[in-house]
Amino acid sequence: MSDFLQAPLADLSQRVPHWLEAIQARARAGWEAASLPTRKTENWKYTSLAPLRDDYQFAEAGTAVAELPATLAAGFGGHRLVFVDGQFAENLSSPAAAIDGLTVCRFADASDEQATDIAGLLGTAIGGDHVFATLNNAALGDGLFIDVKAGAIIDRPVEVLWLNAASAQATAMNQRLLCRVGANASLTIVEHFAGLEGAAPSFCNGLTELHVQDNAFLAHYRLHEEAGEAVHIGGVHTRLARDARYAGFHLALGSVLKRLDLVVHHAGPGAHADLNGVYLPRGEEHIDYHTTIEHAVPHCTTDEIFRGIIGDSATAVFNGRIHIHPDAQKTRAELSNRNLLTSNEATVNTKPELEIYADDVQCAHGATVAQLDAAALHYLRTRGVSREEAEVMLSFGFINELIDGLELDSVRDYLRPILAARFARDEALARHLLLTRRSQ
């Protein structure tokens, strides 16, 4: 068994709603019996949990934050909910005025009917053995339920900002989001993780479950900007019903340790998933994306593209598994993972895994590790651009191909300057990167 977080869990005084007590109690027993993964555990070969500390405490009272820093204040033009150190911060949130067909509620505030829905759905999107999902259930306090009624088209995004603010004490946070998009409905969610300047080390255990029902559409952005000593171990589990469409975009800037397990389960025929992501560790940072696409039924399609730029002595792990079950005939699944190493000390471990048990499928996968394209670098220099600026432009371009494809302007406009600054140690080198807007 693992000692990790056992004492803070025992001290946790926050009560879950009574209708979640059974789930929580079961998970606590599970967590007590569980062991933390080691490098010998399957799926954890390249990621060490050594950065986890033994002094995290849950910030049950939350941390008072009077206002958000300017960079975060603008948001993405949607209904916004803010959680600080795992606790809902009403003063920073601008929840939806009543919108037909959209319910956004905290577990703590759920009506009887909503409680029944939540209790019935919670955990059902999660397949396989995910020990940190067990921990998430064990630490279950508050959570967020987003529910879209059948046929409702929700125009503005729902955004959730999970902020780490505590400065005095290493903090543990449990993040839980449950979403259901009803048949023929449409929704965009932006999940955003960030830390305030001066925040103490933190551990966030994130768990998001997405149910996309028949012929519905969900766009889901998950942006990880936590820095420094912030550890994030999280999972996003998506279940797609018949003809459902899902567009997932993930971004991770580095911190001491980030590990995300993304699982898409094609549970109804005709479903389509786009799963794209970008990871940019530098310094001594470590980012690990494990993606799994379960094709359980016929006629589903998946397009997955992940790109990483790994600098300094940072490390990245990308494991992309596509599992095509025996019944999943006529599947089309494509996975591409490209990595750019910008230093001799940078490391990436990339592994596409195809497991195909059906015979009438189209599958392709590719993984590359490279350095900046010498021909492109030379071309830019023959036009007078300095080598340093050319390197910044090419690195940005490598990622920007995915950013340019994002549907939500507000996310694109938010990310581009952050990415430009990420690649240029000197601001002047990024000055030409932000001239073009799609809207022009």
Added chain:
Amino acid sequence: MLTIENLHASVDGKDILRGLSLTIQPGEVHAIMGPNGSGKSTLGHILAGRPGYDVTEGAVTFEGQNLLEMETEDRAREGIFLAFQYPVEIPGVSNMEFLKASVDAVREHRGLPALDAVSFMKSAREACKAANLPAEFLKRGVNEGFSGGEKKRNELIQMMLLEPKLCVMDETDSGLDIDALQVVAGGVNALRDPGRAFVLVTHYQRLLNYIEPDHVHVLANGQIVRSGDKSLALELEERGYGWLEAEVA
């Protein structure tokens, strides 16, 4: 403006240029012709500073400076422009960002004030118009998905915006249909100026029907084996290169 003396160069240990000499004055247009493998493209790459090309002997002087000691970007800033035979595609970097970065770098080097976004856009749109390339191409990735002709016209746009002193055009006419060729030739002719020189590296005499050269040189086996006026190009068109190579041998 440019003096090349007894230039020897190799790529991957293979000798390509074997004693090439050439002098170019401001305002002149030189055509360099020759069979495949004669070293025509190598000359352009060496002038632009492409890595992997080793100069083993000889000297190149551009406006009194030793060109071979200059960094690639400094050569461009000093006014050398190579129009690539195969322009490079750079997805994710927009053409406009690329052009602005280039123009800013060159102007800064020449002590000129930076263009503001509005003036820059105006010049970029004018250049597009002159090159007969829709302005939408400014928003696309550099050369990304452009046809062969569109890439060559994009090179012309860069040349117009950067206002170089010496333009080296490496087989810019290859693979162009007659309409595109006329556009490119028209662009070059419009840029002709007493202070500006051109080197047209070409495989085909056809280009010279549209851009009249002052001098025509034949490159064979890494050397200039014959120089003349535009009538030499017509003679080559009729007789091919075999007789010259035979004379030299």
